[in-house]
Amino acid sequence: MRSARAVAHTNIALVKYWGKRPPAPGLPDLNLPAVGSLSLTLDRLRSETTVGPSDHDLFTLNEGPGPADAAAKVFRHLDRVWQAAGHAAARPPCRVASVNHLPTAAGLASSASGFAALTLAAAAAFAWDPGRAALSALARRGSGSAARSLWGGFVRLERGSQPDGSDCRAYPLHPASHWDVRLLIAHTAKGPKPVGSTDGMQRCRETSPYYGPWVETSEADLAAAEAALAARDLASLGEIVEHSCFKMHACMMATRPPLVYWNGTTLEAIRAVWQARAEGLVGYVTSDAGPHVKVLCPSDQADALAERLRAVPGVQAVEAVAPGPDPHVEVLP
Ligand code: DP6
Numbered sequence: 001m002r003s004a005r006a007v008a009h010t011n012i013a014l015v016k017y018w019g020k021r022p023p024a025p026g027l028p029d030l031n032l033p034a035v036g037s038l039s040l041t042l043d044r045l046r047s048e049t050t051v052g053p054s055d056h057d058l059f060t061l062n063e064g065p066g067p068a069d070a071a072a073k074v075f076r077h078l079d080r081v082w083q084a085a086g087h088a089a090a091r092p093p094c095r096v097a098s099v100n101h102l103p104t105a106a107g108l109a110s111s112a113s114g115f116a117a118l119t120l121a122a123a124a125a126f127a128w129d130p131g132r133a134a135l136s137a138l139a140r141r142g143s144g145s146a147a148r149s150l151w152g153g154f155v156r157l158e159r160g161s162q163p164d165g166s167d168c169r170a171y172p173l174h175p176a177s178h179w180d181v182r183l184l185i186a187h188t189a190k191g192p193k194p195v196g197s198t199d200g201m202q203r204c205r206e207t208s209p210y211y212g213p214w215v216e217t218s219e220a221d222l223a224a225a226e227a228a229l230a231a232r233d234l235a236s237l238g239e240i241v242e243h244s245c246f247k248m249h250a251c252m253m254a255t256r257p258p259l260v261y262w263n264g265t266t267l268e269a270i271r272a273v274w275q276a277r278a279e280g281l282v283g284y285v286t287s288d289a290g291p292h293v294k295v296l297c298p299s300d301q302a303d304a305l306a307e308r309l310r311a312v313p314g315v316q317a318v319e320a321v322a323p324g325p326d327p328h329v330e331v332l333p
Contacts, residue, residue, distance in 0.1 A: 001092055003052030003332040004124030008116035008149045009324035010046065010102055011039040012183055012294055014241045014286065015225045016248045017144050017157065019201050019215060024163040031141045032168055034205070035218035036159040038225050039148040040296075041176070042183060043324035045102040047113035050332070051078070051125040054095035061098050074098075077115065077142045078122050084138055085128035094125070111197075115142030116149035120329045137169040143197075152176045152325040154229055156222070176323035179232050182302040184283070184295040186309040187316045188265040193290045195259060200289055203255045210251040217247070234298060238284030241296055245286040252289075261289050265314030269293040276308045 019034035059066035059074050066074070074096055082091040098118070100110050119139040123129065132150050140147035140157070148155040151172040160168030195203075204211050221244050228236035252259040266287060273285050273295055283297035283305045297305055302320040309318045 001053050001125050004121045005050040005332055006117040006120035006327055006329045007046055007048045008113045008327040009041050010113035011041045011148045013037045013039045015221050015244045018248045019205055030165040031144060032165050033144050033159055034215045036222050037157045038222055039155050041152045041324040043322040047098055047100050047117040049098040049117035049121045051121040052095050054093050056093050058095045077118055080141055081122040085126050111143035112145035112149045115139050115146030120327055124329050124331055133169050153323055176325060180299045182297055182299050182320045182322060184306055184318055184320050186269050186293040186318045188314055189263055189291045197289045200259050203259055204251050207256040208251050208254045210254045214247055214251045241284045241286050263291045266291045266293055269309055269312045269315055272308050272312050276305055281305055
């Protein structure tokens, strides 16, 4: 094997992925989503991961020792890539160094860019190039949202229906240049989220009475969002973005025990965006499995909306991010 480095950008779902299909009997857990999703890859917010040979498995995160649970996931994923590359023998020991240029595990999708970069760097280190579609399906096994970070711009992850997951992969809809939009990210708390996405999704499937309707209505949202995106119709897209977000959070809140990812500031920030909209500004909110608020808006509205968000008590920082590029991979000397 050789050393390779990959940079992959994170993404934010405009139509959300939430929920997994139960693993089919006799098959490994392929992390198959219950619904498709549609995302925007983000500029600047990215993971840089280097995979190289070593005399023992070693994982560093942000230049320090990686937490044991994250290391276990990383090396399990390397095993998958190694096996997918057609090797029957045991994987050679690897050194994995990952640096996240974004807050880790706080509802800002570090697993998306992290597993995308890991998949790309590992495949290049193992001198294996099955194409981005196959790597997207492999990244999905590490984290569902990671499948979408294999492309820049606007991306769709297909739910698929095959039990082996062969038709469950992402594909690019439009490059970053398609639309001059911004995503504002209003940080409303520090620290990791209390319940991870994987556990939260399972609680929803098992206990939320709204889980069935959530799954059943998602394809219609995807179709409508894709049409609005192609037409650059922000009013139509924004309405679906908000609907998908609130439908997902309603499903979460109706679990037993309830799953509430928001804090008081989250709601106040959402209200501030709605108030700004009532006064003529253009922006639409979304939020993931965490308390932060994200706002999709035209680039010329970003400053005014950011100012509104910064005025909300409890909002700690607001950044504006443009649509981001494709990942980048290089083999190191
Ligand atoms: C709310 O991709 O983190 O951000 O597949 O279990 O790793 P796993 O989940 P993950 O879930 C993302 C959920 C979400 C919505 C989205 O990104 O589509």
